Amino acid sequence: MTQNGTAVSPQSASTAKRRNLIILLAALAVLLNGAVNFFESRKNSAELIKLGTPLPEFSVKQADGNSISTAAFKGKPVIYYFFANWCPCSHASIGFVKKAAADNAPSGLALFSIGIQDSASEFEKFAQKHDISTPVGVSGGNDVAAMLGIRTTPTTLFVDANGVVQWIFIGKIEKYEAIEKGIAAITGGKVG
Amino acid sequence: MTAFGAFFGGFHSFFSIWVFCLMQIVPFIIAFIVASTVREDGPAPEKTDWQPLTISAVSVLGGFIAIFSAIGMVTTPTSKMLFRYMDLLNQFGGVIIGLIALYFIGLLTLGASSETKKKGLLTGFGVLLGASLAVAYKPCVTPTLTIIYNINTSPDNMMWGGTLLVLYTLGISAAILLVGAPLAVFASKAKSANIRLYLKRGCGALLLVVALLMLTDKMTIYKSMLVEGFVPAAEDGSGHSHHDHGGPQPPAAEEGHSRHGDMEHEK
Numbered sequence: 509m510t511q512n513g514t515a516v517s518p519q520s521a522s523t524a525k526r527r528n529l530i531i532l533l534a535a536l537a538v539l540l541n542g543a544v545n546f547f548e549s550r551k552n553s554a555e556l557i558k559l560g561t562p563l564p565e566f567s568v569k570q571a572d573g574n575s576i577s578t579a580a581f582k583g584k585p586v587i588y589y590f591f592a593n594w595c596p597c598s599h600a601s602i603g604f605v606k607k608a609a610a611d612n613a614p615s616g617l618a619l620f621s622i623g624i625q626d627s628a629s630e631f632e633k634f635a636q637k638h639d640i641s642t643p644v645g646v647s648g649g650n651d652v653a654a655m656l657g658i659r660t661t662p663t664t665l666f667v668d669a670n671g672v673v674q675w676i677f678i679g680k681i682e683k684y685e686a687i688e689k690g691i692a693a694i695t696g697g698k699v700g
Numbered sequence: 701m702t703a704f705g706a707f708f709g710g711f712h713s714f715f716s717i718w719v720f721c722l723m724q725i726v727p728f729i730i731a732f733i734v735a736s737t738v739r740e741d742g743p744a745p746e747k748t749d750w751q752p753l754t755i756s757a758v759s760v761l762g763g764f765i766a767i768f769s770a771i772g773m774v775t776t777p778t779s780k781m782l783f784r785y786m787d788l789l790n791q792f793g794g795v796i797i798g799l800i801a802l803y804f805i806g807l808l809t810l811g812a813s814s815e816t817k818k819k820g821l822l823t824g825f826g827v828l829l830g831a832s833l834a835v836a837y838k839p840c841v842t843p844t845l846t847i848i849y850n851i852n853t854s855p856d857n858m859m860w861g862g863t864l865l866v867l868y869t870l871g872i873s874a875a876i877l878l879v880g881a882p883l884a885v886f887a888s889k890a891k892s893a894n895i896r897l898y899l900k901r902g903c904g905a906l907l908l909v910v911a912l913l914m915l916t917d918k919m920t921i922y923k924s925m926l927v928e929g930f931v932p933a934a935e936d937g938s939g940h941s942h943h944d945h946g947g948p949q950p951p952a953a954e955e956g957h958s959r960h961g962d963m964e965h966e967k
Contacts (some may be wrong), residue, residue, distance in 0.1 A: 518762060524809045527807060527808075527809075528808055528809060528810075531799070531802055531807065531808050532799075535795045535798065535799055538791070538794075538915060539791065539792060539795050540794055540800075542788065542791030542792070542794075542795075542915070543788060543791070545745065546785075546787050546788040546791065558775075559853070592924065593928075594923075594925075594927050594928040595840075596926035596927065596931050597840070625920045625923075625924070626920070626924060654783065654786055654787065656778070657774060657779075657783045659838060659839070660772070660838065660839060660840070660841050661841075661848070672925060675712065676850075676853055677847040677850065678841060678846060678850050679841035679845070679846030679849060680841060680843075680846060680854065681851070
């Protein structure tokens with residue numbers, strides 16, 4: 509008898525069979541556990557963000573433990589900035605997004621930064637480092653990102669006062685002009 | 701963005717600072733190719749046996765390209781379905797990679813004694829491993845990928861964006877193969893059968909590590925360690941640098957196209 513091309517005795521063949529069985533049963537158990545956890549925790553099915561359609565409502569926790577919902581921004585144009593503290597492009601882009609929020613405050617533009625793919629303490633570090641005074645939500649478990657289909661940081665969404673996604677920018681923002689179109693799309697053409 | 705630009709962007713990312721981000725997948729793909737090529741029994745072959753190397757490389761990279769591109773074409777129903785079941789697929793991938801790892805370590809024997817069966821097994825393993833790594837991989841938005849992703853997000857650009865994504869991933873794959881194939885050839889020629897056995901088991905152990913990372917949902921922590929540790933931060937929009945250490949800056953990004961109905965791009 510051979511196994512993987514090597515001759516083996518009947519005794520070791522039977523040991524190997526038992527070992528195989530144990531390994532496959534263990535794999536099945538892990539898989540079942542994963543499946544049960546997945547379907548139990550699945551409160552929201554994926555609603556990928558789509559241009560021209562409303563942003564699905566979601567809520568995330570803030571550093572102080574209180575939850576904040578997208579409903580809190582009803583009636584305002586909002587920039588949603590998804591970041592991670594370890595991501596150099598998130599650090600590089602936040603300045604432009606903050607400038608957009610500050611310059612367009614007269615148009616009612618709000619900024620909502622949401623940390624993903626990391627722990628809550630890391631998001632706080634990011635917020636402190638960049639002195640972000642606007643709301644910062646944490647979705648360390650990645651639920652919101654998974655729900656919206658966001659896989660990379662930074663991802664910036666431009667949502668108008670009716671809650672409709674008008675523009676999306678994925679990746680590092682190199683210059684302010686790169687997002688001016690998005691700002692104009694949600695502020696009725698005015699760019700501060 | 702041209703077709704060549706997409707391919708070269710992927711290829712170049714492997715030889716740039718972004719290789720640290722690619723380390724989420726590269727060691728494991730190479731470990732699979734090496735473990736598949738090395739024969740632990742008998743004397744070292746005088747001539748390289750290209751068949752297992754080719755089968756393993758094509759299957760693992762094919763699986764990776766197919767699923768990574770499918771996920772990235774975000775306006776398609778396939779992408780939506782993959783996103784919906786991403787966590788579950790991650791668990792499934794972890795189990796699959798774990799089993800492949802145990803096979804290479806020698807703890808799991810699948811009775812594939814004939815060469816034909818072994819080839820079939822290798823092909824299946826390769827496709828599943830590549831697909832699983834594509835699910836687990838959270839890419840960094842390199843300058844080229846920024847452009848491709850932003851093209852891809854408009855339904856009007858699905859075909860072109862998808863093509864660019866496939867070419868980009870092909871570029872990464874070509875670079876991985878460029879490094880992985882010589883390593884596999886070199887490893888397969890080790891004179892001592894024991895060394896070849898340990899090499900194969902070592903590759904299996906490496907695959908076991910990624911399987912555990914996936915099963916425990918720790919791939920992001922691994923990625924964050926790689927990126928935070930090796931990719932220096934650029935200045936933010938206000939002109940302040942945020943990492944204390946020096947070193948080379950990431951390559952300057954081209955201007956990112958954005959997802960917008962009237963977006964235009966160069967074909």
